[in-house]
Amino acid sequence: MAETKHELIETIVERYAGDDGMLIPMLQDLQSDHGYLPADELEALSTRLGIPLSRIYSVAMFYSSFRLAPQGAHEVTLCMGTVCHLKGAARISKAICEEYSIEPGETTADRLFTLQGVNCVGACALAPVMIVDKTYYDGVTPDSALKILAKLSSPEAQDEERAQ
Numbered sequence: 074m075a076e077t078k079h080e081l082i083e084t085i086v087e088r089y090a091g092d093d094g095m096l097i098p099m100l101q102d103l104q105s106d107h108g109y110l111p112a113d114e115l116e117a118l119s120t121r122l123g124i125p126l127s128r129i130y131s132v133a134m135f136y137s138s139f140r141l142a143p144q145g146a147h148e149v150t151l152c153m154g155t156v157c158h159l160k161g162a163a164r165i166s167k168a169i170c171e172e173y174s175i176e177p178g179e180t181t182a183d184r185l186f187t188l189q190g191v192n193c194v195g196a197c198a199l200a201p202v203m204i205v206d207k208t209y210y211d212g213v214t215p216d217s218a219l220k221i222l223a224k225l226s227s228p229e230a231q232d233e234e235r236a237q
């Protein structure tokens with residue numbers, strides 16, 4: 074990130090000629106720089122555009138693609154749909170939350186994992202389903218889920234990622 078926060082907001086606002094009707098692309102640009110929408114940047118944007126902060130938050134919260142908190146290196150998605158739920162998704166979620174001291178929707182302190190629960194991902198025959206980044210894991214148990222995540226957090230896996 075070469076620009077200071079103030080410069081970044083200025084650049085983004087100028088890119089759209091200060092048109093607050095272009096709030097969504099502005100937020101997309103901001104998120105593409107930071108990976109999420111930092112609260113202080115949203116305040117600066119509100120001041121610069123002269124629009125209420127609540128309006129910015131209502132847009133940011135309406136679209137699921139916007140993130141208001143930093144994300145982990147790996148996105149862990151647990152299907153909490155009916156079939157996965159019946160097959161133990163809640164126990165898997167609990168195991169992950171306990172192991173990493175997070176709640177669903179949160180990111181681990183080391184910023185390695187962000188856990189989120191979603192509705193049916195359309196693979197009910199494979200329930201319970203966990204998706205890590207874009208890889209689907211089927212028939213997951215609390216133990217196997219923890220093993221999958223432990224493998225990703227191993228020093229070897231992290232070295233591999235740094236080398237990419």
Ligand code: FES
Nearest residue numbers: 152154157196197
């Ligand atoms: S309920 Fe989980 S894939 Fe359908």
